[in-house]
Amino acid sequence: MLEVQGVERQFSGRGGDPVTALAGIDLGIAEHEIVALIGASGCGKSTLLRILSGLDKPTGGAVSLDGRSITGPTPEIGMIFQDPRLMPWLSVRENIRVAVLHLDKPEQERRITQALDRVGLQHAGGLWPRELSGGMAQRVAIARALVRRPTILLMDEPFSALDAFTTASLQDHMLEIWDEERFTLVLVTHDLEEAVFLADRIVVMKPGPGRVTSEMRVDLPRPRDRNSETVLQLKRRLAERL
Ligand SMILES: Nc1ncnc2c1ncn2[C@@H]1O[C@H](COP(=O)(O)OP(=O)(O)OP(=O)(O)O)[C@@H](O)[C@H]1O
Ligand SMILES: [Mg+2]
Numbered sequence: 001m002l003e004v005q006g007v008e009r010q011f012s013g014r015g016g017d018p019v020t021a022l023a024g025i026d027l028g029i030a031e032h033e034i035v036a037l038i039g040a041s042g043c044g045k046s047t048l049l050r051i052l053s054g055l056d057k058p059t060g061g062a063v064s065l066d067g068r069s070i071t072g073p074t075p076e077i078g079m080i081f082q083d084p085r086l087m088p089w090l091s092v093r094e095n096i097r098v099a100v101l102h103l104d105k106p107e108q109e110r111r112i113t114q115a116l117d118r119v120g121l122q123h124a125g126g127l128w129p130r131e132l133s134g135g136m137a138q139r140v141a142i143a144r145a146l147v148r149r150p151t152i153l154l155m156d157e158p159f160s161a162l163d164a165f166t167t168a169s170l171q172d173h174m175l176e177i178w179d180e181e182r183f184t185l186v187l188v189t190h191d192l193e194e195a196v197f198l199a200d201r202i203v204v205m206k207p208g209p210g211r212v213t214s215e216m217r218v219d220l221p222r223p224r225d226r227n228s229e230t231v232l233q234l235k236r237r238l239a240e241r242l
């Protein structure tokens with residue numbers, strides 16, 4: 001269980017005035033759950049995700065994982081950003097290796113091969129980042145996160161730089177991977193369809209100050225049909241809450 005209790009994050013804005021990016025966020029995320037965070041630009045989604053990952057610290061409140069507080073990055077928690085952030089001077093394989101340098105060489109090889117396999121890039125290990133399409137590069141970023149076998153995967157608008165067709169295929173693929181690995185997934189998105197298609201629960205946030213204003217459960221079996229009447233109806237209901 002990932003628990004967010006009274007989390008607050010202040011930044012010092014222009015001229016030193018405090019900006020409250022997050023105010024009193026309370027959220028419990030169950031093991032294996034898929035949660036989508038959605039809301040207007042500036043409502044604190046990325047800030048919250050960074051705090052969950054341990055990359056940033058709240059100025060109030062606390063985050064804990066199974067009762068242990070998260071105070072910094074941990075291998076149990078993986079993060080994927082909007083851009084793949086690959087190192088251009090390393091091959092695909094070596095980019096993934098960066099995440100498992102603490103393991104012995106044979107275990108590194110095993111894990112890298114498995115991670116490439118998981119994202120459907122078993123033949124792309126020798127390629128350079130410049131040779132990859134946007135979708136392939138993002139798959140590499142997913143592999144680099146999976147190779148550490150995280151129990152929690154955080155994704156910040158991971159598909160928003162991709163075309164609609166690539167996005168849909170990566171969403172499908174992500175669900176297959178989730179089905180196999182059963183990590184907890186927290187996904188930031190601005191795409192209503194993505195939220196309804198993927199999530200068990202959608203958390204709606206609003207800015208000024210960043211806070212949770214409502215939640216919506218999506219009790220539909222997977223795989224879901226993006227064009228079904230139920231999905232369209234949920235999208236409409238969600239749009240009313242934004
Ligand atoms: N490092 C920082 N220093 C100062 N202010 C910050 C910093 N990071 C975020 N903020 C402010 O905190 C608020 C929330 O930002 P955040 O990036 O979390 O929003 P977001 O919901 O992810 O927006 P978007 O949908 O545009 O990505 C904004 O007002 C932003 O300007
Ligand atoms: Mg953001």
